[in-house]
Amino acid sequence: xxxxxxxxxxxxxxxxxxxxxxxxxxxxxxxxxxxxxxxxxxxxxxxxxxxxxxxxxxxxxxxxxxxxxxxxxxxxxxxxxxxxxxxxxxxxxxxxxxxxxxxxxxxxxxxxxxxxxxxxxxxxxxxxxxxxxxxxxxxxxxxxxxxxxxxxxxxxxxxxxxxxxxxxxxxxxxxxxxxxxxxxxxxxxxxxxxxxxxxxxxxxxxxxxxxxxxxxxxxxxxxxxxxxxxxxxxxxxxxxxxxxxxxxxxxxxxxxxxxxxxxxxxxxxxxxxxxxxxxxxxxxxxxxxxxxxxxxxxxxxxxxxxxxxxxxxxxxxx
Numbered sequence: 305x306x307x308x309x310x311x312x313x314x315x316x317x318x319x320x321x322x323x324x325x326x327x328x329x330x331x332x333x334x335x336x337x338x339x340x341x342x343x344x345x346x347x348x349x350x351x352x353x354x355x356x357x358x359x360x361x362x363x364x365x366x367x368x369x370x371x372x373x374x375x376x377x378x379x380x381x382x383x384x385x386x387x388x389x390x391x392x393x394x395x396x397x398x399x400x401x402x403x404x405x406x407x408x409x410x411x412x413x414x415x416x417x418x419x420x421x422x423x424x425x426x427x428x429x430x431x432x433x434x435x436x437x438x439x440x441x442x443x444x445x446x447x448x449x450x451x452x453x454x455x456x457x458x459x460x461x462x463x464x465x466x467x468x469x470x471x472x473x474x475x476x477x478x479x480x481x482x483x484x485x486x487x488x489x490x491x492x493x494x495x496x497x498x499x500x501x502x503x504x505x506x507x508x509x510x511x512x513x514x515x516x517x518x519x520x521x522x523x524x525x526x527x528x529x530x531x532x533x534x535x536x537x538x539x540x541x542x543x544x545x546x547x548x549x550x551x552x553x554x555x556x557x558x559x560x561x562x563x564x565x566x567x568x569x570x571x572x573x574x575x576x577x578x579x580x581x582x583x584x585x586x587x588x589x590x591x592x593x594x595x596x597x598x599x600x601x602x603x604x605x606x607x608x609x610x611x612x613x614x615x616x617x618x619x620x621x622x
Contacts, residue, residue, distance in 0.1 A: 534606020
């Protein structure tokens, strides 16, 4: 494998990460006169690139970093923090150490969900999902706001490692002092380079940055939330083999690096994306024995799955 920690196929995602930067620079440099079609084209392309990066590239990187070299992994974290408008290290903390620990729990009883990205947060009833609007749209706007607050904190306030809106990360950091320090510095580096990137984009064209870049980030965060919502909507949080929703379409999983194997991914988050189909075979008996949600469409189109079983409403929970 050489420089690659898990698979040389990760070189494809590394290449896509670099192309994301190249494409962004190309768009802003060639932005000239404002036209409706040019504006819409820029927003659509930027939104799709960022959404893909969050859902696939940065997502899998947070679980299984690509390189043997720590320096290269630091570089990738910085690179994709620029691409997705938020710290990849923060993504690792909130997603790998929180979401995959509590698996979209509903927090039935006095305590609310422990998963900070749970679809059950702010549900109209205890044990019921939040509305798609609140979770995706309002959640996406909140993510954009928080991302820039944290970025500005990293730039202007050096004497404190975390801002007030970052306090939730405190308990997610490593207990080992040396590793914790590295994680804190990665957070800072991600956000500093994110800030430099934003400054560069605004310098090249403040109109493009204001009317294309920022709206596309917001739309991307909304789409990412839609994706996560339908990766868990109707599933049974308490059941390890039915707490997520998978989609097994071949073309989708080819283009999305097996992202559709979401139930399998929740069974073992440390399993490399290339091995997720093998994980499905490994647990085939247990999976087939469960009443679980398998979607006929990708999660981002989950609203088209009209007859989805709502297993979270089942009385007999495991």
